[in-house]
Amino acid sequence: MAPHRTLDRTGVTPSRGRAALGREPLAALAVVALGCGGAARKPPAGPDVSRLPVPTVKVGECARPEHDGAMSADPDRVRGDRDLDGDGQPETLIADRRLCQADNCYWNVFVRDPEGACERFAGTLAGAALEAIPATGGQLADVRGMWGLGGDRLLIQTYQFRRGGYLLTDAVLCRRVADDRVACAEADHVGAP
Numbered sequence: 001m002a003p004h005r006t007l008d009r010t011g012v013t014p015s016r017g018r019a020a021l022g023r024e025p026l027a028a029l030a031v032v033a034l035g036c037g038g039a040a041r042k043p044p045a046g047p048d049v050s051r052l053p054v055p056t057v058k059v060g061e062c063a064r065p066e067h068d069g070a071m072s073a074d075p076d077r078v079r080g081d082r083d084l085d086g087d088g089q090p091e092t093l094i095a096d097r098r099l100c101q102a103d104n105c106y107w108n109v110f111v112r113d114p115e116g117a118c119e120r121f122a123g124t125l126a127g128a129a130l131e132a133i134p135a136t137g138g139q140l141a142d143v144r145g146m147w148g149l150g151g152d153r154l155l156i157q158t159y160q161f162r163r164g165g166y167l168l169t170d171a172v173l174c175r176r177v178a179d180d181r182v183a184c185a186e187a188d189h190v191g192a193p
Contacts, residue, residue, distance in 0.1 A: 053099055053106055055124055059165030062118035065092045069108025070124045072098040080107060084132055084141045084161075091140075092119060093130070103128035104147050109166055111140065123166035125159050133158075140166075152176040156184070 053070035057063045066077060076097040081090035091112070095105035106126055110119040127145025135141040140161035147155040158170040174184040 057121045063121040065094050065110045070106045071096045
């Protein structure tokens with residue numbers, strides 16, 4: 001009389017169970033491995049305006065534009081001087097290329113002391129491009145910094161000169177559309193109630 005075939009817990013006969021059990025864990029591992037894909041991958045990091053380097057001097061202090069402000073230990077300087085107060089003489093704007101992210105840089109602003117004693121640090125503006133908004137009466141202009149976020153997106157930040165230095169007062173997320181126009185997340189409604 002032939003031995004009677006018994007079933008194990010999986011419902012497979014012992015002779016077939018070894019082969020089947022040997023394949024099931026491998027199949028389960030393959031499914032898990034394909035489903036998980038290993039460690040989660042982060043998308044490539046784009047330019048990050050939130051990592052503003054710490055300046056070497058405080059706003060309002062006498063400073064040396066070639067060395068002070070948001071600078072690395074071994075700066076690769078680029079100048080972008082422009083007249084911010086309308087007096088015909090440009091104020092000093094200088095960035096360290098080593099701290100730039102693609103075209104985005106941190107621009108240190110220095111203004112002449114009224115008594116001529118020194119140039120005073122007026123803050124750091126972030127942007128690939130800076131646009132001065134004309135001011136009147138010898139006041140320093142507001143400045144818009146355009147920070148490229150990658151692709152067609154950009155962050156437009158507005159800085160106003162208050163109490164001896166530039167202060168970030170507004171930020172709007174925008175994207176470039178056809179014909180070099182810019183569409184922003186928040187529209188300005190001039191004259192709206």
